[in-house]
Amino acid sequence: MHLFGAVAFLFSVLAFTSSVQAVKVSGTHRSFGGVNHQSIQFLEPKERDKVITAAVDAGATVIRLFITGDDKHSDPETSLGVFDDSILDLYDDTLAAIHRISKGKTKVIIAPHDVHSLRGSNGSPCDAYCRLVGEAWLDFYSNLSIRQTYKERLTAIFNNYKSKNFNGASWSTLNQVVMGVDLQNEPWSGISPIPAGEPWICDIATHLKNEVGLGNHNIAVLTGGISGANSPGGTENAPESAFKCAAVDVIAIHGYYSSNDDATAGTPWANILLPGNTLTGRALGSKLLLVEEFSYVRARTGLHYKSADIWDQANALNYRGIPWLYSKVTSGDEGSSGNVNIFRGKGFAMEALADGLRRASKASSNFDWSRYLPQSRKPVKTTHVALNPYLPDQADCKLGCPGFLCDSMDACQQGYVCKNNVCEKCTKGCPGMQCDAYRNLCQEKTRCVDGICQECAVRADSASRRTTCELDEPSRYKSASTDETCGLDEPFTQPPICNYCDGSTKECRGSPCVRAVDCDADEFCDWGLCRPCTSGCLGMACKSSRDCKTGNCNAFDKCDYPSGVGKGPMRAEDYVGRRGPGYFGPRYQNQGPSKPRDNVARVVVPVDEVKQTGSTA
Numbered sequence: 001m002h003l004f005g006a007v008a009f010l011f012s013v014l015a016f017t018s019s020v021q022a023v024k025v026s027g028t029h030r031s032f033g034g035v036n037h038q039s040i041q042f043l044e045p046k047e048r049d050k051v052i053t054a055a056v057d058a059g060a061t062v063i064r065l066f067i068t069g070d071d072k073h074s075d076p077e078t079s080l081g082v083f084d085d086s087i088l089d090l091y092d093d094t095l096a097a098i099h100r101i102s103k104g105k106t107k108v109i110i111a112p113h114d115v116h117s118l119r120g121s122n123g124s125p126c127d128a129y130c131r132l133v134g135e136a137w138l139d140f141y142s143n144l145s146i147r148q149t150y151k152e153r154l155t156a157i158f159n160n161y162k163s164k165n166f167n168g169a170s171w172s173t174l175n176q177v178v179m180g181v182d183l184q185n186e187p188w189s190g191i192s193p194i195p196a197g198e199p200w201i202c203d204i205a206t207h208l209k210n211e212v213g214l215g216n217h218n219i220a221v222l223t224g225g226i227s228g229a230n231s232p233g234g235t236e237n238a239p240e241s242a243f244k245c246a247a248v249d250v251i252a253i254h255g256y257y258s259s260n261d262d263a264t265a266g267t268p269w270a271n272i273l274l275p276g277n278t279l280t281g282r283a284l285g286s287k288l289l290l291v292e293e294f295s296y297v298r299a300r301t302g303l304h305y306k307s308a309d310i311w312d313q314a315n316a317l318n319y320r321g322i323p324w325l326y327s328k329v330t331s332g333d334e335g336s337s338g339n340v341n342i343f344r345g346k347g348f349a350m351e352a353l354a355d356g357l358r359r360a361s362k363a364s365s366n367f368d369w370s371r372y373l374p375q376s377r378k379p380v381k382t383t384h385v386a387l388n389p390y391l392p393d394q395a396d397c398k399l400g401c402p403g404f405l406c407d408s409m410d411a412c413q414q415g416y417v418c419k420n421n422v423c424e425k426c427t428k429g430c431p432g433m434q435c436d437a438y439r440n441l442c443q444e445k446t447r448c449v450d451g452i453c454q455e456c457a458v459r460a461d462s463a464s465r466r467t468t469c470e471l472d473e474p475s476r477y478k479s480a481s482t483d484e485t486c487g488l489d490e491p492f493t494q495p496p497i498c499n500y501c502d503g504s505t506k507e508c509r510g511s512p513c514v515r516a517v518d519c520d521a522d523e524f525c526d527w528g529l530c531r532p533c534t535s536g537c538l539g540m541a542c543k544s545s546r547d548c549k550t551g552n553c554n555a556f557d558k559c560d561y562p563s564g565v566g567k568g569p570m571r572a573e574d575y576v577g578r579r580g581p582g583y584f585g586p587r588y589q590n591q592g593p594s595k596p597r598d599n600v601a602r603v604v605v606p607v608d609e610v611k612q613t614g615s616t617a
């Protein structure tokens with residue numbers, strides 16, 4: 001076949017390709033999972049090794065450590081510019097133990113400072129920086145002399161300290177065990193947009209990458225969760241200044257979401273990280289995305305949903321191919337918190353977390369992490385969305401419920417459609433809704449009869465047997481023959497016959513649509529029906545709006561859903577339009593009166609942190 005012929009053939013096949021399978025991550029890269037632990041380094045060596053062994057056995061590929069004090073230990077920087085190497089030795093011993101116990105398979109992300117130590121919040125003791133700034137903790141970011149002192153801290157820890165376990169090497173060279181370093185844990189935590197000192201982000205990232213030299217050793221620079229926990233539809237963790245900074249390798253996202261009547265705890269993740277949306281479309285090829293903290297957040301449904309809620313979040317992230325770290329594991333009591341005791345097994349939250357971790361390391365990703373985390377094995381092709389094995393028996397709804405992950409229309413309960421892998425309320429073309437032959441078409445597997453969409457029976461042929469066997473009321477149909485108990489002949493009452501549609505046979509008609517937003521992220525709206533998209537699709541680079549089959553070229557030159565429509569996917573204006581008066585956008589940076597001042601007046605912001613960001617808060 002000629003090249004031209006082959007291309008034409010390909011197009012003709014694609015034109016009839018199924019649109020039933022919802023958005024798929026087709027990447028050949030592998031995802032991974034891990035855990036946060038805030039104090040491994042301060043445990044007795046025996047206990048420390050037990051915790052590490054449990055994490056490694058559970059399938060954690062990454063463990064995130066925090067350089068900070070606790071009630072019994074000082075921060076290693078005991079006063080500004082003065083370091084206690086014996087405390088850094090404890091971290092070094094921890095790095096060595098993780099490397100040894102995991103046989104080099106588990107790596108570490110280090111948060112070299114915690115906003116909570118800066119504020120004396122969340123149970124962290126006030127450290128040397130906190131004592132310097134007092135209540136005006138935003139000076140940490142905007143005051144240039146304090147920023148210089150912090151850079152010297154990073155140099156002291158990652159260059160000057162000589163590893164006791166790795167032959168005197170600097171940590172900045174230890175890529176066999178250090179995967180990445182955060183700018184800080186949650187800079188500007190709880191505050192968005194960033195009110196002052198935003199250039200701190202790229203200044204510190206560049207220092208880490210170039211001066212400290214992480215960039216020479218394939219150790220990633222991560223943002224650490226800018227502005228703290230991301231709201232369910234928000235973009236707090238992904239400001240322009242981080243995206244535009246060449247030294248930032250990974251946009252780290254923190255989110256604390258609970259389940260509610262319309263959503264699982266994983267639904268916000270499925271929406272935020274939809275392939276091709278403003279965030280992921282922009283990141284692909286320029287930044288990596290990591291969910292660096294997520295947790296169980298107690299909701300109305302109560303603690304017996306803890307395992308299910310943890311698993312739903314892990315499952316959504318695995319399906320989207322975005323790696324994640326649970327926040328956090330401990331060896332203590334869980335109470336009603338999101339903490340997970342790492343030693344507990346079956347029947348406890350740890351079982352669900354470990355299941356999520358195992359699935360994470362098999363999940364495929366569109367993002368290539370191999371530079372920081374070499375992985376020899378190939379991802380396992382995801383076939384179907386897995387059902388949550390940890391839903392409690394008393395759950396009202398267990399299958400295709402609102403907000404559940406889905407991979408086909410069949411996967412959602414009646415009155416709901418599968419849109420971008422989430423079951424959402426059907427607004428057109430579903431049974432009982434008005435229809436016509438032009439603009440108001442019915443959903444697949446419903447038929448327009450007398451102006452009303454009606455459920456229909458699938459034509460009885462061998463390929464459809466599986467589907468028909470799964471119909472809600474098999475008693476309405478009689479067997480075709482004695483050896484086919486689930487076969488179909490003539491229904492007793494004759495519902496309208498549907499065109500047979502099965503994703504694997506590529507015969508599906510497609511869902512009805514008026515605009516691209518009515519279709520899944522990997523489709524476009526073609527004369528009233530959603531069809532697979534191959535050019536000018538969501539997330540692809542656009543030359544002009546007209547080239548985008550999604551109808552909109554966003555501010556970052558990627559094809560996007562039209563502004564103001566569609567929930568979940570991050571839209572361009574979320575990044576720029578919602579900024580308050582204190583925000584100096586990139587356009588104004590370093591110009592005239594809007595030039596950000598680094599010596600802004602001291603801003604006192606309450607230290608209380610809002611952790612719960614789920615909509616049931």
Ligand SMILES: *[C@@H]1O[C@H](CO)[C@@H](O)[C@H](O)[C@H]1NC(C)=O
Pocket residue numbers: 132143144145146599
């Ligand atoms: C920056 O902080 C230092 C130390 O607190 C202080 O001495 C200095 O005056 C501050 N600079 C500005 C411009 O506020």
